[in-house]
Amino acid sequence: MELFWGVIIPFIGTTAGAACVFFLKNEIKPLVQKALLGFASGVMVAASVWSLLIPAMDMSESMGRLAFLPAAAGLLLGVAFLLLMDRIVPHLHLGSEVSEGPKTTLKKTTMLVLAVTLHNIPEGMAVGVVLAGALMGESQVSMAGALVLSIGIAIQNFPEGAIISLPLRSEGESRKKAFLNGMLSGVVEPVAAVLTILLASLIEPVLPYLLAFAAGAMIYVVVEELIPEASEGEHSNIGTIGFAVGFVIMMMLDVALG
Secondary structure (H helix, E strand, O other): OHHHHHHHHHHHHHHHHHHHHHOOOOOOOHHHHHHHHHHHHHHHHHHHHHHHHHHHHHHOHHHHHHOHHHHHHHHHHHHHHHHHHHHHOOEOOOOOOOOEOOOOOOOHHHHHHHHHHHHHHHHHHHHHHHHHHHHOOOOOOOHHHHHHHHHHHHHHHHHHHHHHHHHHHHOOOOHHHHHHHHHHOOOHHHHHHHHHHHHHHHOHHHHHHHHHHHHHHHHHHHHHHHHHHHHOOOOOHHHHHHHHHHHHHHHHHHHHHO
């Protein structure tokens, strides 16, 4: 049962956020959007450090002074993976009129959803690899810690779901279709989590690399997309404050409950 909730909680966060389209107006105010983007960034960075990179190094302590190698290699591979995905998957970021990736005839709304889906892949992988570590009895990873990570990502997914569904509504989509698109952008998370669990259980020796891989992919999303979007225009300090709040909340959850 704990495994089920660990996989599904982040998706619930995305779905709840997407449901905001039924209760709010057609768009999020710019200052609120900056705060939400900053908050999501803080949660993801804190989760990368406390739930992924530190356990990855702890698992490699037998390597002595070189215990950082699996974490460093995995992180760089995670960054490279998202860099590749950015190049081969057509997508459009919020507030941009120019799509990224290969040329395509896809609708603008479809490419907006694809952009968020790309963000969700590393989050699903992060949950999956921590759950896998807990199932394998790794002392550095507990089931409670895995659930804390799931809750933290769900908190981050709530504003993300709203940030995708509300703009889709403002683009002319019905509330129901905007909600479904926002919700479906989060489906990739439980799928990625389950696939990662199956993969990690087969190749336990590379678990530290997988933890760091997920961290690198999430950090790429933060640095490449979320922070720049939160810093555009006036009042960029709102995004910075949101980052600090998200980081502290995730840090508290991980240390107090994990």
